[in-house]
Amino acid sequence: MKSIKNFYQKFINSKKVAPYIFVSPFIIVFLVFYLYPIISTIIMSFQEIGFGEAEFIGLENYKKLFNVHYKNALLTSTNYTFWTILILVPLPILLAVLLNSDKTKFKNFFRSAIFMPALTSVIVAGMFFRYAFGEQASTLANSLIGLLGIGPITWLQDSIPAMIALVILCVWRWLGVNIIYFLSGLQGIPDAIYEAADIDGANSWDKFKYITIPSLKPVIIYVITISVFGGYKMFAESYAYWQTATPNDIGMTIVSYIYQTGFNNFNMGFASAIGITLLLIVLVVNLIQLNLFGLFKKED
Amino acid sequence: MKKVFVTLLFCLLIVGITFSAAAKTTTLTFWTFQELHQQFLEKEVARWNENNPDNQIALEATVYPYDQMHNKLLIALQSGVGAPDIADIEISKFANYLKGNTPQLVAFNDVVDPLMGQMIKARFDNYSKNGNYYGIPYHVGATVMYYNTELTDQAGVDIDDIVTWDDYVAAGQKVKAATGKPMTTVEVTEHWSLYPLISQIGSDIFAEDGSIILDNEKNERVLTFLDDLVHKYDIAIPTPGGFHHSEEYWAFMNDEGAASLMMPLWYMGRFVQYMPDLKGKMAIRPLPVWEEGGNRSAGMGGTGTVVTIQSDHKDLAKDFLVEAKLSVEASHKLWTELGFDPVRWEVWDDPVMSESNQYTDYFKNEDIFGMLLDIKDEINPTMITEQYPQAIDLLKKNVSFKVIKEQSETPAEALKEAADELRQ
Incomplete structure (x- = not known):
């Protein structure tokens, strides 16, 4: 009995074993919840799946990808990713700078107010936005554009207004999170640099352009990278607006398409094939993006 | 012990x-x-x-x-x-x-x-x-026509005189002229306008052997008719919110937005629950027919x-x-x-x-079931195959929407496109 205990203590305390024990939770979670599903998705993408039966059908599922819905989904997701990044990088930087400035009053209030939406569930928020973008003249969105003299719009049945509605929901939700990233980046910039610039006679714009932006570059790269992932994997927002069927695919993203194919039409094999392409697309887009930012260049 | x-x-x-x-x-x-x-x-x-x-x-x-x-x-x-x-x-x-x-x-x-x-x-x-x-x-799920009799009375239309779809259009024009309100609404993001009519006219999405007949002549006639209600006769509008289960529609209809609605009988519950102001004004009748002696309903x-x-x-x-x-x-x-x-x-x-x-209590009918008994033999079966979920998806998302809302395709084109996709 004692020897077992001794062995146990020795084993657990040994420098060779302990690290593996500490990382094992991650490794196990990774193997069971990430690696296994990925491998099984790859296998399923070559199969026709029924109840308890699976038949290999070669590349059939991948051949089906050449259809108009996949093209529409790809376009919607890409468009959405593009617009969200275009707004969700400059705008939070600007607001972060304002919130970081000593001159701004009620900073803490604004910080928490802007962050609040990130804490709500997409579905709950989506319900609100779904009604806000209703088509009667009395809905929130139509009342607002009514003030500008524009007639009521059928927001969710037309491709451009639909994209605007999606991007607005996304911006509303993620603005606060991105501001937090940039705020922490800003607080890491030493004041001494700004003071030196003051002495050299730099104005606010110069300081922003030559000190703030370059110092924030790692944060910007990080935010863009996760936004690319976030944009392409977007599903809940589209689901909140249209559930599973968006007219003429105007709001159907790649993940909505996977969902519809896999669950609504019970075509798991084809859904897996779409999933694999999504993985590849996100990988390629991010590699290009990181390469452009010079992340793979060797340090001089 | x-x-x-x-x-x-x-x-x-x-x-x-x-x-x-x-x-x-x-x-x-x-x-x-x-x-x-x-x-x-x-x-x-x-x-x-x-x-x-x-x-x-x-x-x-x-x-x-x-x-x-x-x-x-x-x-x-x-x-x-x-x-x-x-x-x-x-x-x-x-x-x-x-x-x-x-x-x-x-x-x-x-x-x-x-x-x-x-x-x-x-x-x-x-x-x-x-x-x-x-x-x-x-x-x-017998499909029936719900009439707002207050609006039809205003226009001098007797709903019991509406026998064929042609009568229905004529009545719709009277209602439009007298009240300025559309006779009905057509779903563009779901299938409860197109599919019941397809079944009523004696057609379907699939033939009995499972082959796809979605783009046949009868279906084209049905979709053209729905499109004409909106764009030619000008007596119908695309459903507010896109479909008859949207909050926009319930608000619109409760406010006497349109004079009639074609939905299955189970939709009665929605009237009672979501459109309380129409109590005592709505009457239920069989569907108008395509041809004399044709079916007056469809099971949906x-x-x-x-x-x-x-x-x-x-x-x-x-x-x-x-x-x-x-x-x-x-x-x-x-x-x-x-x-x-x-x-x-x-x-x-x-x-x-x-x-x-x-x-x-809600509807003006004396005997809803007497009417149903009358039409019970006028309900065609619908053919369901493995592709049914996909077909319904296409009806919901593309067919009526492209023709009636976007007006980007003709009825024949939209039906052909959907049928071809199902045939792949």
Whole structure:
């Protein structure tokens, strides 16, 4: 009995074993919840799946990808990713700078107010936005554009207004999170640099352009990278607006398409094939993006 | 002493187990996406337990959101564990569960066949494969026309004079001229305008051999007609919100937005629940016909209740469902409590069906079921294949939307495009 205990203590305390024990939770979670599903998705993408039966059908599922819905989904997701990044990088930087400035009053209030939406569930928020973008003249969105003299719009049945509605929901939700990233980046910039610039006679714009932006570059790269992932994997927002069927695919993203194919039409094999392409697309887009930012260049 | 005590305890335990086995309460699990169905079956369980004191049932019902329930059930059946004894499956999803050669649902033939003479068989065919019935329907879902008689009266239109769709258009033009309001609304993001008419005119999405006939001439005629209602005769508008279950539509209609609406009979519940201001103004009539003597209705929508092969109590579950959904008593309750037109047509002229309830109070009809009895033989079966969920998806998302809302395609083009996609 004692020897077992001794062995146990020795084993657990040994420098060779302990690290593996500490990382094992991650490794196990990774193997069971990430690696296994990925491998099984790859296998399923070559199969026709029924109840308890699976038949290999070669590349059939991948051949089906050449259809108009996949093209529409790809376009919607890409468009959405593009617009969200275009707004969700400059705008939070600007607001972060304002919130970081000593001159701004009620900073803490604004910080928490802007962050609040990130804490709500997409579905709950989506319900609100779904009604806000209703088509009667009395809905929130139509009342607002009514003030500008524009007639009521059928927001969710037309491709451009639909994209605007999606991007607005996304911006509303993620603005606060991105501001937090940039705020922490800003607080890491030493004041001494700004003071030196003051002495050299730099104005606010110069300081922003030559000190703030370059110092924030790692944060910007990080935010863009996760936004690319976030944009392409977007599903809940589209689901909140249209559930599973968006007219003429105007709001159907790649993940909505996977969902519809896999669950609504019970075509798991084809859904897996779409999933694999999504993985590849996100990988390629991010590699290009990181390469452009010079992340793979060797340090001089 | 201790030993005696332990023995005694053991004996008590044995007795306890045998005793509880004698009372025999079987727990059946039930998944649904519709709270009304849960409430209904729970009442039916109480009735069952009164009549079967030695074969008690405890129903463990869970209501999930529509999509979540269907997905959960699909995964449970696909993986072979975790499915409930009984579940509700909506008609447009049903084909998913019959895919492949090993159905995961239990056939009802032995209990349902003897009753078939009193039932609307077409509704059972919706949930069947290779001659096996896998689902028990709640209702017929006869499609009818709901008229706002206040608006038609204002225009001097007598709704009983509307016999053909041509009459309907003429009446619509009168209503439009007199009130400025559209005669009706056409769904553009769901299929409840197009599909009932396709069925009514005697066509379908699939032929009996499963081949695709969505782009045939009859369907083109139907879609052209719907398009004309909006753009040629100018007596209809695309449904506010896109479909007749949207909040926009309910607000619009409750505010006397349109003079009529074509939906299945189960839509009565929505009137009562969401459009209270129309109480006493709405009247239900059969659909106008395409040709003299043509069908005046179409059976639409529905939910099949199934027993899964993972159940340990298949026979009990089957017996219970037949009693709870198809018996005479159950058929009465389906009408009085849920406002459904029960599939057991034999009960339609029972006195209880014409007694007043929340539905008869709401609508101006004297006898809703007398009217249904009239049209019961005018309901075509709809053909359902493995591709049905995909086909309904296309009807919802593309066909009416592109033609009537976007006006980017002609009826023929839109139908052809959808049919070609199904043929791939």
